[in-house]
Amino acid sequence: MSDDVHALIGAWVLDAVEDDERRLIEAHVAQCESCSREADELREAVARLSDTLVTEPPPGLRERVLAEARRTPQEPAPARRPRPARRPSRWRHPRLRLAVGAAAFAVVAAFAGVFATWQVMRGPAEDESQMTAVLEAADADVAFQQAEGGGRVTIVYSADLDRAVVVVSDLAAIGDDRSYQVWLVDAAGQVSAGVMDAGDSSATMVVDGVGDTEVIGLTSEPAGGSDQPTTPMIADVALPA
């Protein structure tokens, strides 16, 4: 499946895909740093195809565009590279070592407080075994943070598995036109780790390929998510070192 999606990167940067495929690829690229780099490079080449098209626009266009721009408010800059230092030491149990098996689930459930309403964001069966593997990993650590506006984000992370379980619970209620989105933040910026269903304020997800991620962040975005955060982080949980 992901091979199929990956093969579409070329067609995608040429805008030669249907809308539903576009959404699939964008979700894939948002979670794949190397794909995102490849797409950026190909986009530079594609843009050069317009070298031969340069054409003097009609004379009236300049004045109309500049006048409309003066009346048009700009979107604020997206949050980039939010710093974990922004809200230091909100950890309650920064290096809690997990017990294994059922006990680990219980620990996470206690932190998250929503065990019964966990929603698995991807393939349920696969996710469940991946989740168990993280919770049972010998090096698993737990971190959590209260989110601004209410609710909390709990993370169980295994460096050995390069994988994290992110539990988001009881965030501030949002309308159906908004989605909470999870971000992996490192020194180079952030990539999307997943978008919650529109209007939902609790979810659980497994994040693969955590890599050099320093912080797992959370923002509220237009329904369906954004390429980059468009609002400030409401939580920024530093991964246990």
Add this chain to the structure above:
Amino acid sequence: MVDTVSAESLLLRAGHGEDEAFSGLYDLMSPRVYGICLRVLRDRAQAEEVAQEVLIEVWRTAARFDERRGTALAWIATIAHRRAVDRVRASQAAGDRERRAAAESADVPADPVADAAAQRIEHRQVRRCLKALTELQHRAVTLAYYGGYTYQQVAALLDAAVPTVKTRIRDGLVKLRDCLEASR
């Protein structure tokens, strides 16, 4: 040739709300934006309308531009192409013969900006690099970019298998990228 360094700084300044920087950016980039719209839409009135939408989107979202991820030229050309393609798909039935016939040439239809020497060199680079592609790669990439077709439509137009076209497009773009980078 667009001076990409100043295009980036103009775009970044426009992102901080500087009208003057946006005027400068208009002068640098509007011929490219309009040219892309005209090429894909093949209609002057529609091209002008979409070009205006594109340039306003550039102004509105300028703060999103991240220079670590690419050039201002690519950022703006991407918005222009995407908007033009959205419009052509909304307004035209797929398979328009006239559009198809014109789609495969990299030549601009009419009144290009007076060719500066640097610009002619760039044209030559792009044409030369397009020629380095295999015939199927070349036709698939140009139909998609200049014609605004999806890869499924391209496959139908070229009477080729859909997975083959998907692969050729990607291979073609990788080759194009390598060729353009090598000729910098």
